[in-house]
Amino acid sequence: MQNVLVTGGAGFIGSNFVRYLLKVEPEVRIVNLDALTYAGSSENLKDLPDPGRHVFIHGNICDRNLVADLLRRYQIDTVVHFAAESHVDRSILGPGQFVQTNVVGTFTLLEVVRQFWLIERALPLASVRFHHVSTDEVFGSLEPHEPAWTERTPYAPNSPYAASKAASDHLVRAYGHTYGLPYLITNCSNNYGPYQFPEKLIPLTILNALEGRPLPVYGDGGQVRDWLYVEDHCEAIWMVLRQGTLGETYNMGGDNQPTNLTVVQMLCDILDQRLPDSAYMPHRSLIRFVEDRPGHDRRYAMDTTKIRRELGWRPRQSLESGLLKTVAWYLNHLEWVTAIRNQPGYQAWLEINYASREAQ
Numbered sequence: 027m028q029n030v031l032v033t034g035g036a037g038f039i040g041s042n043f044v045r046y047l048l049k050v051e052p053e054v055r056i057v058n059l060d061a062l063t064y065a066g067s068s069e070n071l072k073d074l075p076d077p078g079r080h081v082f083i084h085g086n087i088c089d090r091n092l093v094a095d096l097l098r099r100y101q102i103d104t105v106v107h108f109a110a111e112s113h114v115d116r117s118i119l120g121p122g123q124f125v126q127t128n129v130v131g132t133f134t135l136l137e138v139v140r141q142f143w144l145i146e147r148a149l150p151l152a153s154v155r156f157h158h159v160s161t162d163e164v165f166g167s168l169e170p171h172e173p174a175w176t177e178r179t180p181y182a183p184n185s186p187y188a189a190s191k192a193a194s195d196h197l198v199r200a201y202g203h204t205y206g207l208p209y210l211i212t213n214c215s216n217n218y219g220p221y222q223f224p225e226k227l228i229p230l231t232i233l234n235a236l237e238g239r240p241l242p243v244y245g246d247g248g249q250v251r252d253w254l255y256v257e258d259h260c261e262a263i264w265m266v267l268r269q270g271t272l273g274e275t276y277n278m279g280g281d282n283q284p285t286n287l288t289v290v291q292m293l294c295d296i297l298d299q300r301l302p303d304s305a306y307m308p309h310r311s312l313i314r315f316v317e318d319r320p321g322h323d324r325r326y327a328m329d330t331t332k333i334r335r336e337l338g339w340r341p342r343q344s345l346e347s348g349l350l351k352t353v354a355w356y357l358n359h360l361e362w363v364t365a366i367r368n369q370p371g372y373q374a375w376l377e378i379n380y381a382s383r384e385a386q
């Protein structure tokens with residue numbers, strides 16, 4: 027049995043990863059450490075496959091004693107680190123929490139594994155792995171003519187969120203270089219799919235459209251993202267963990283670069299097809315251009331040659347098939363939608379982020 031500590035496993039990607047791993051890998055036990063911030067929910071962990079191999083711990087990655095106790099108690103040999111503050115708009119309004127969780131939290135985890143794995147040598151060194159889940163946003167923003175980012179592209183983060191993720195990547199790398207920590211880092215593009223908190227573009231658009239609310243598009247909607255269906259990301263992480271080269275980074279992405287406006291229009295068209303009797307037909311009529319995000323990155327694009335060539339990974343979903351699955355999931359999980367929407371703070375967030383944005 028492999029004993030895997032998943033941090034942030036009650037959030038969007040973390041909960042999908044827990045589900046994925048329990049489904050495909052009979053030889054793992056998962057300890058899931060999550061602080062249940064506004065972004066994490068036990069609603070995301072209902073109906074897990076084979077739940078006997080999953081233990082949920084409500085706690086903070088910055089709590090060094092707790093993390094040390096978990097490593098010892100469960101003989102953790104693998105850490106998959108998702109826990110983070112993840113929303114760019116929130117990082118612009120309040121960067122302090124991003125430094126605390128993303129930088130200090132990652133540092134705390136690194137110190138605990140250094141003590142347990144590298145100083146005490148509590149487990150065979152060859153059996154331990156620290157997998158750090160990072161983002162393409164560390165690379166900054168691309169001009170239309172520039173080639174996609176490779177693993178060799180220098181970091182140039184633009185938002186407080188991206189800077190905090192870059193800092194945590196650097197810490198992980200430094201622990202590998204200085205102390206010999208066996209680590210892997212994956213930098214992934216925008217994810218979407220089931221259980222994504224409706225502050226992010228795709229779930230926000232679906233949920234607002236269902237209620238006939240405006241669909242806010244920042245600026246001119248011409249920004250470009252590289253969208254990856256979340257289960258493809260989970261598969262890639264597990265592949266890198268098992269077969270990747272220690273001390274290396276791997277880029278992941280969906281090899282599509284639509285504008286934000288195109289994504290919102292695609293969602294509207296899917297909803298038109300799925301809900302022909304909706305009072306809000308055509309859903310495109312709900313689109314509103316609103317004041318832009320400060321410092322908004324214009325274009326992201328990932329060169330995924332390395333992971334394709336070395337590990338044979340490729341996304342299973344196209345943007346079209348992934349969006350169809352995602353809309354279907356939200357329509358079939360309206361009880362999840364209600365529970366998340368009624369969480370304290372969600373309506374307040376919509377007010378804070380959108381009420382003051384002037385229409386463009």
Ligand code: NAD
Binds near residue numbers: 033034085112159213
């Ligand atoms: P999310 O915001 O949905 O979930 C984050 C989870 O971390 C939540 O469950 C939250 O409760 C937990 N958490 C936050 N602070 C914590 C703390 N101090 N201690 C313990 N748990 C804490 O985020 P996500 O979108 O699932 O992203 C997961 C990871 O993947 C992040 O590291 C993010 O930077 C990275 N990433 C995300 C995307 C994306 O498109 N969403 C793309 C690439 C990389």
Ligand code: DAU
Binds near residue numbers: 162286319
């Ligand atoms: O690229 C990977 C990153 O993708 C992850 O590291 C982050 O954790 C994740 O939040 C995501 O960041 P983005 O800022 O790209 O995602 P978001 O869904 O917030 O926004 C996607 C694009 O849509 C972005 O250009 C901003 C725009 N947008 C977003 C919202 C919420 C809008 O136009 N309107 C909106 O209301």
